[in-house]
Amino acid sequence: MSFFEIQGSSPLSGQIRIHGSKNAVLPMMAATILHRGTTVLTNVPRILDVFWMIGILKTLGCQVWFEEDVLTIDASVITSSVIPRHLAEKMRSSIIFLGPLLGRCKNASLWYPGGCSIGSRPIDLHGEVLRAMGAEIQEDGEHLDVTAKRLSGCEFSFRFASVGATENAIMSAVSAEGKTILNNVAREPEIRDLCRMLVKMGARIYGIGSSKLIIEGNSQLHNSSFRVPPDRIVAATYLSAVTVCSGRIQLYEVPVYDLKAVIAVLQKCGCRFRMRRGCLDAWCYQRPRAVPYTKTQIYPGFPTDVQSLLMTVLSKAEGVSVIEETIFEARFHTALQLQRMGADIQINNSCAQIQGVALLHGADVTAMDLRGGAALTIAGVSAEGKTIVRAVEHVFRGYENLEKDLAAIGANIILKQ
Numbered sequence: 042m043s044f045f046e047i048q049g050s051s052p053l054s055g056q057i058r059i060h061g062s063k064n065a066v067l068p069m070m071a072a073t074i075l076h077r078g079t080t081v082l083t084n085v086p087r088i089l090d091v092f093w094m095i096g097i098l099k100t101l102g103c104q105v106w107f108e109e110d111v112l113t114i115d116a117s118v119i120t121s122s123v124i125p126r127h128l129a130e131k132m133r134s135s136i137i138f139l140g141p142l143l144g145r146c147k148n149a150s151l152w153y154p155g156g157c158s159i160g161s162r163p164i165d166l167h168g169e170v171l172r173a174m175g176a177e178i179q180e181d182g183e184h185l186d187v188t189a190k191r192l193s194g195c196e197f198s199f200r201f202a203s204v205g206a207t208e209n210a211i212m213s214a215v216s217a218e219g220k221t222i223l224n225n226v227a228r229e230p231e232i233r234d235l236c237r238m239l240v241k242m243g244a245r246i247y248g249i250g251s252s253k254l255i256i257e258g259n260s261q262l263h264n265s266s267f268r269v270p271p272d273r274i275v276a277a278t279y280l281s282a283v284t285v286c287s288g289r290i291q292l293y294e295v296p297v298y299d300l301k302a303v304i305a306v307l308q309k310c311g312c313r314f315r316m317r318r319g320c321l322d323a324w325c326y327q328r329p330r331a332v333p334y335t336k337t338q339i340y341p342g343f344p345t346d347v348q349s350l351l352m353t354v355l356s357k358a359e360g361v362s363v364i365e366e367t368i369f370e371a372r373f374h375t376a377l378q379l380q381r382m383g384a385d386i387q388i389n390n391s392c393a394q395i396q397g398v399a400l401l402h403g404a405d406v407t408a409m410d411l412r413g414g415a416a417l418t419i420a421g422v423s424a425e426g427k428t429i430v431r432a433v434e435h436v437f438r439g440y441e442n443l444e445k446d447l448a449a450i451g452a453n454i455i456l457k458q
């Protein structure tokens with residue numbers, strides 16, 4: 042098992058280019074099977090989740106080429122609509138094939154998806170919207186079989202604006218007969234990006250970026266190429282790093298607009314920001330300040346994916362902070378690892394109370410999930426002494442080069458086997 046070895050407490054300085062977004066590229070890869078032809082994605086991050094998705098696409102019969110950051114998917118022929126257990130269990134995003142498979146093959150068969158252990162991850166909302174479009178779903182507790190003799194447009198309102206269920210609904214609506222109206226959809230930037238890609242492929246989608254989408258089905262799709270936008274959570278990771286470690290960094294290809302909520306909270310911590318010639322300059326030369334209350338929320342609120350990273354920052358802040366987690370209940374398990382580094386965190390149901398300490402100290406800690414792993418890594422960079430972060434395979438699911446990027450801005454970190 043590989044681990045990061047970090048010699049902590051260095052201020053950060055330098056530039057980082059933000060790679061393509063994990064949460065944007067995964068549904069885009071699934072969407073390529075809606076088209077009986079070739080789709081090219083550029084700026085694709087070389088992360089584990091992308092390689093697993095390629096494995097699924099090949100199992101379905103697609104031909105796939107991945108050279109540098111260019112991913113070419115030829116879905117002219119689909120030979121199977123079954124996602125086998127070993128691939129489905131590796132990642133939550135395997136569920137994102139439900140909509141496109143239904144659209145393309147009128148049936149889909151998959152094992153319950155896996156992914157980060159950040160809480161129970163039900164798929165009832167995916168089922169509800171697909172049923173409304175005419176799908177029949179059979180479940181036996183481990184396995185899903187979905188069929189639709191005919192997929193028909195419908196009007197559907199989500200009880201909760203789930204990202205994955207919205208993506209599945211959009212992709213099946215593109216191939217359904219007639220018009221679909223989706224109300225209370227998730228508005229995360231990755232939904233907007235998926236819609237823009239589908240429109241470039243020939244789909245007719247209206248209301249992009251709003252909470253109501255109208256999709257005219259049965260569009261003639263064609264070959265196209267699309268550039269994956271930069272990853273807002275990766276950018277938030279480095280902004281959190283400079284806030285907790287101090288220093289000054291510049292981020293290139295950064296989706297500033299999508300980071301509004303994160304930037305607003307880090308500003309309260311004392312980090313300062315300026316856009317200059319297309320790059321985001323961020324600096325912080327003081328101990329972070331506490332933020333009395335932050336609540337994770339659906340977009341445009343503060344993202345749950347940045348919660349553990351903020352917890353690291355607040356662990357060293359002056360004063361008491363509270364974070365309320367409203368999306369994924371088990372994300373707080375990173376707090377136990379931060380406590381091993383000297384953080385003073387009390388968990389009470391969905392709230393974490395953080396009494397900032399002046400110093401974190403190096404420790405042997407274990408990444409429990411993707412973003413938690415990144416949070417422990419930046420905690421190690423900001424701590425006194427040596428930190429070992431184990432189970433960094435979690436981190437490789439979503440970061441192309443976390444340790445190299447941090448080393449390039451002055452962190453003393455190496456990957457060891």
Ligand code: UD1
Pocket residue numbers: 063064065067133134161162163164165166167168201202203204205206227229231345346368369
């Ligand atoms: C996506 C992101 C993930 C992010 C999350 C919330 C990807 C690949 N992953 O995950 O990084 O943290 O959005 O922004 O894009 N839920 C149900 N029933 C369902 C579906 C979801 O109850 O059928 C609940 C979940 O348990 C969770 C909440 O809704 O509590 C949010 O889930 P959802 O928005 O679906 O997140 P994902 O698509 O899994």
